[in-house]
Amino acid sequence: MPNPLLEPSTLPFEFPDYSAIETPHYLEAIGHGIQIQLLELRAIAHNVDDVTFENTFVAMERSGAMLRRSIMAYWTVFSAHGTDDLREFDPQIQSMVSDHQDAIHLDDALFSRLVSLDATTLSGEDARLVSETLRRFRAAGAELDPTNKAELRALNSQITDLSSEYSAKLLGAMNEAAVHFTDAAELDGLSANELASAADAARKAGHDGGYLLTLVLPTGQPLLQRLTVSATRRRLFEASVNRGQHGENRTLELGAQMASLRSKRAGLLGFATHAEVVLQGATAPDLTAVSQRLVELVVPAVANARAEAAELEKISESSIQPWDWAFYSAAVARERYTLDTAALREYFELDAVxxxxxxxxxxxxxxxxxxxxxxxxxxxxxxRIWEVFNEDGTTLGLFLGDYFARPTKAGGAWMNSIRESSSLLGELPVVTNTLNIPAPATDSPALVSLDEVTTLFHEFGHALHGLFSNGVYPSLSGTSVPRDFVEYPSQVNEMWALHPAVLPGYAVHTETGAPLPEGTVQTLEASALWGEGFATTEYLSAAVLDLAWHSLTEGELISDPLAFEEQVLTEAGLIPDLVPSRYRTGYFKHIFDGGYSAGYYSYIWSEVLDADTVQWFTENGGATRENGERFRTELLSRGNTRDPLESYEIFRGRAALIEPLLVRRGLTKGKQA
Incomplete structure (x- = not known):
């Protein structure tokens, strides 16, 4: 069959014709796309005309059309439906793309032409494009000598190969760690629909019977809240925390090797650590500022977690174990706040949400x-696919939702783009949200937990950031912002999940149609601080672990990753034996195969902006069109077309304050849970 990716799609939005694309087509189109873009960039670099903004920077933005559409189509399907044949091709594709990035950023003639432009007369998005392009080139090694460039290429290639291998082994470890039970009594606490779903999962995995509990990516497994048998909880918990530690799907050494190579690469680029390299393109001023914020939060967070543990021991009448924490925490919430979060699932049907x-x-x-x-x-x-329209009826873009877990899908939840908004290229955005909600049994409603409701709103916040992008240049569009800013719009969107103007529209009982019992939201608000000690501590553990891996000195290799992990967390004042890290080294996909290396701190950094923004919405009337339009115009639509913190200050009228975050997390005096 002819390769559909070699020419622009004739479908609406130039949507990839996935029905006609076969696995080898991706490899062929990406390879062709790379060669074509190299020719385009060579023409720019060796243009005999005087250098201008149009014939250099704008021409670069126009280049690589085939590669762009091919790689974006590929990345979307690979992460969401990475079949065996795709995974066979992936290391080669990742290596090709990594080598191509080096070929661009380490091209002396191209960089020489870029830096020769006098950009002093440029302003706005044009000036931003110049400064961001030059920053990326320099960060990628454009100013190194030939010998060091050759070494950099080799290091990048090794890191890419290890990342691809980590991804493949982690998927295998996730599937391998799914826990099989033969007796329904072991799963006491689950609903009939959940048991049917687990039985269906067991059959699909090749078991002759029984029930299979598959895992989500973070350490904490949602079912731990409801499983009444402690031995069952322990099996599920230990399967979660031990992922990546055994057999052919062991990932620990791969992570350690990547961290070591990244530190070596940092030295080559003139930095002490990989973390310092990453923070050159962040909104955080430097590594010291990030580390200081994490340290400031650890002490009150751990104090809150220990206070929560004491409460749990009262109700459990024994020393609390990490696999029992979620179960007894839910019990305390029921007793103290008459809140049964498990029962709320009956009010949250996926399509209605x-x-x-x-x-x-x-x-x-x-x-x-x-x-x-x-x-x-x-x-x-x-x-599922939706066309999205502006209020005036004009088309805004396409939104894809892929919600259910399957063995071919990477863990977690994320937003991706198949096509980015760009007025220069005349392209409208096509964005995706991908989650891992357990698929319901046939003919059963897809019920979701309160946490999954929050995730649906969170990921759609990313989607809005992509859909509303109103920039000229594709490299500055949508979510192409600093890593420690990108989570901010998505975290803000979580506020609408329980907003009184929104909640009654979707929270109705799936069988009776009754609304949530009166007072439920007030109870949720009253209980908001309960569990924040645990939640903040497990998050901070992951952020500290990430920075520890990426603060290694040049070429340093950790021989025992688990011992390193334990030492780092304990020395930071964290309590991993009681509150394990949200992600451990063996399954920390964010930092070893997700672009968040030395950037997992971003969630708490962005939450400062988020909490301050929630306060602004609350003070200014909440969910109104006027408020939404201001947020869209001054922030969501801006992408990286200007400094994101400038966009924030224009929207908010001032710089962000940290106090709303401290109150939200129960980290101010008198606010501890």
């Missing part, structure tokens, strides 16, 4: 509307 919650909130705030489309080819039957 999406349509009458996530979409309805966006309509209320931004005037956008959604129409589901069934005419475009999907990469998997579970994918």
């Amino acid at each position: 999406i349509t009458n919650g996530v979409f309805a909130a966006a309509t209320r705030l931004y005037g956008i509307t959604f129409s589901e489309r069934f005419d475009l080819p999907r990469y998997h039957p579970q994918v």
Whole structure:
């Protein structure tokens, strides 16, 4: 068959024709795309005309059309439906793309032409494009001598190969760690629908019977809240924390090797650590500022966690174990706040949450509307596609939702782009949200937990950031912002999940149609600080662990990753034996195969902006069109077309304050749980 990726798609939005794309097509199109872009860039570098903004920087933004559409189509399907044949090709594709980036950034002639432009007369987005392009080139080694460039290429290639291997082994470890039970009594506490779903998962995995509990990516498994048998909880917990430690899917040494090579690369680039390299392109001023913020939060967070543990021991009548924490924490919430979060699932049906919650909130705030489309080819039957319209009826873009877990899907939840908004290229955005909600048994409603409701709103916040992008240049569009800013819009969008203007529209009992019992939201708000000690401590553990791996000195190799992990967390004042890290080295996909290396601190850094923004919305009338329009115009639509913190200050009227975050997390005096 002819390769559909070699020419622009004729489908609406130039949507990839996934029904016609075969696995080898990705490799062929990416290879062709790389060669074509290299020729385009060579023409720019050796242009005999005087250097201008248009014939150099703008020409670069126009280059690589085939590569862009091919690699974005590939990345979307590989992470969401990484079949065996795709995984066989992936190391080669990742290596090609890594080598191509080096070929661009280490091209002496191209960089020489870029730096020769006098940009003093440029302003706005044009000036931003110049400064960001030159920053990226320098950070990638453009100013190194030939010998060091050759070494840098070799290091980048090794890191890419290890990252690809880590990804493949982690998927195997996730599937391998799924826990099989033969007796339904072991799963006491689960609903009939959940048991049916677990039985269906067991059959699909090849078991002759029984029940299979698959894992989500973080350490904490949602079912631990409801499983009444401690031995069952322990099996599920230990399967989670031991991922990546055994057999052919062991990942620990791969992570350690990547961290070591990154430190060596940092030295080559003139930095003491990989973390310092990463922070050159961040909104945080430096590594000292990030480390100081984490240290300041650890002491009150751990104090809160220990206080919570004492409360749990009262109700459990024994020393609390990490696998029992979630179960007894839920019990305390039920006793203290008459709150049964497990029972809330009956009010949260997935389609209602999406349509009458996530979409309805966006309509209320931004005037956008959604129409589901069934005419475009999907990469998997579970994918849903909506066209998104502005309030005036004009098309904004496409949104894809891929919500259910499957063995071919990477763990976690994320937003991706198949196509980015760019007025220069005349392209409208096509964005995706991918989650890992357990698929319901046939003919059963897809019920989601309160945490999964929050995740749906969170990921759609990323989607809005991509959909609303209003920039000229693709490299500055949408979510192409510093890593420690990118989580901010998504965290803000979480506020609408329980907002009184939004919640009643989607939270109805799936069988009776009754609304949430009166007082539920007030109870949730009253209980908001309960569990924050645990939640903040497990998050800070992951952020500290990430920075420790990426603060190694040049070429330093950790021989015992688990001992290193234990030492780092204990010396930081954390309590890993009681509150394990949200991610451990063996399954820390964010930092070893997700672009967050030395950047996991971003969530708490962005949450300062988020909490301050929630305060602004609250003080200014909440979910109104006027408020939504201001947030869209001054922040969501801006992407990286200007300094994101400048966008924030223009939106907010001042720099962000940390106090709203401290109150939210229970980290101020008198606010501890």
